[in-house]
Ligand SMILES: Nc1ncnc2c1ncn2[C@@H]1O[C@H](COP(=O)(O)OP(=O)(O)OP(=O)(O)O)[C@@H](O)[C@H]1O
Ligand SMILES: O=c1[nH]c(=O)c2[nH+]cn([C@@H]3O[C@H](COP(=O)(O)O)[C@@H](O)[C@H]3O)c2[nH]1
């Protein structure tokens with residue numbers, strides 16, 4: 321079964337809203353808002369053929385787009401969407417696309433409208449459009465971002481809201497549940513946008529609001545059991561990070577001892593991390609975890625390599641090899657116990673990873689190759705199982721708490737698969753890794769002592785291979801530099817640097833320079849993402 325089919329299975333278990341993505345920057349926010357309303361939804365490219373859908377949506381939302389509807393090559397929806405007979409909501413470009421299909425007229429606006437606007441509501445009391453604006457005051461503040469607008473709406477449409485500059489800021493079909501809005505309800509600047517989206521999915525599409533993490537657990541356990549069957553075995557790539565830990569606990573609940581977790585020690589994990597993860601996962605969560613020590617293999621292959629992309633590729637490929645050889649070892653043990661061989665590979669893939677790769681334009685420019693998700697797959701005989709594929713990070717954390725995974729694990733900062741190798745700039749040697757490791761350990765320790773760990777989304781120490789002059793104990797030193805990074809971020813796609821208190825910085829810097837040999841200077845990184853990224857490489 322492909323992962324698309326697996327996702328469709330989830331969509332068939334819940335009332336599902338289909339969101340068609342025309343490439344707007346905010347498409348994933350629509351998904352978030354609908355999920356927050358307790359309704360499951362799937363974001364698919366706008367080019368999705370309706371006849372090839374693997375589930376029956378209870379409603380459809382058409383997103384915004386960077387394209388102008390009149391552009392040559394502008395994306396268009398499969399017209400069959402209008403024959404589904406379910407409610408449709410067009411947002412911005414989506415509204416224009418509704419008009420294009422149903423006989424309205426769109427033109428270039430005289431003036432681009434970008435920012436706040438006051439929307440005056442005008443739904444007739446006996447009109448079904450009333451439901452879209454239920455509990456929304458008039459006027460209400462909405463957020464606009466468009467150049468084109470409706471010149472005239474299609475036949476049988478009425479105006480249900482307008483602003484000073486947009487006569488057709490909100491329209492609805494007279495009898496059918498088809499709506500179009502020029503503003504973006506999904507961004508927080510549209511103060512009542514969340515209510516409108518909830519009204520659409522619950523009030524108009526009649527979706528049951530039962531997308532909660534506890535209902536997800538029951539259904540997911542059932543899905544995993546059916547997928548794996550009564551004798552199938554699963555190997556899990558488990559790092560001790562939030563995602564793979566939650567995935568592992570679910571899998572263990574679903575199939576017990578037929579789940580085999582493997583942590584790869586790639587030589588670039590944090591201080592004592594492998595031993596700690598092994599202990600926590602085995603002792604506290606009862607997970608059968610093997611640590612595969614491949615540190616010499618990884619470090620040997622990284623010798624002399626300085627290019628960040630090459631480091632990532634080497635690590636990604638080596639992960640594959642180690643997994644394959646581990647799965648053969650486990651097969652042998654399973655055979656002795658009379659159980660089937662490993663057929664499945666569990667991964668902690670999240671929804672943002674999936675979203676990033678589904679754009680109708682194809683994936684965006686490669687900024688950095690994420691080590692594993694794609695990489696692990698190549699040449700693997702194993703089929704993928706990704707229980708968290710539908711979830712955002714905060715949903716995974718909620719799930720982790722319900723599964724009674726300890727808070728220290730649920731709230732751990734993300735740690736990338738290529739680990740310290742992409743935090744030691746330049747060549748990765750065991751000595752350099754050790755310097756970065758010790759500095760990082762002090763940094764995180766002090767952040768925890770200061771009670772700041774939960775406020776920060778991700779923090780780590782990077783080692784810069786440049787030397788500067790210092791003076792210690794009246795001696796001249798000529799040593800390397802540690803850069804401290806700490807960011808706040810909701811989705812790790814954008815991030816702000818964290819305003820670390822000076823007192824904390826003072827303690828950290830003092831401890832690192834005193835305790836870590838080879839470092840005589842500590843810097844604090846004040847770059848946001850974009851234009852920087854969270855990791856240095
Ligand atoms: N050292 C490792 N050993 C085994 N699997 C790994 C290792 N590092 C990463 N992985 C696999 O790669 C996946 C992606 O890594 P990623 O860092 O995004 O997730 P995570 O480690 O589970 O959680 P977190 O985002 O909190 O670090 C993991 O879910 C896990 O399946
Ligand atoms: O599992 C992973 N494998 C990788 O190859 C990888 N590269 C970056 N990251 C994590 O992704 C988030 C965004 O990082 P960047 O701003 O550096 O792209 C941050 O949370 C990074 O730690 C990775 N995680």
Ligand SMILES: NC(=O)CC[C@H](N)C(=O)O
Pocket residue numbers: 344383384385386387388389411412413414465466467468469
């Ligand atoms: N945000 C949008 O969907 C914009 C749609 C279209 N590009 C316009 O300018 O009107």
Ligand SMILES: [Mg+2]
Pocket residue numbers: 559561734735736737
């Ligand atoms: Mg990780």
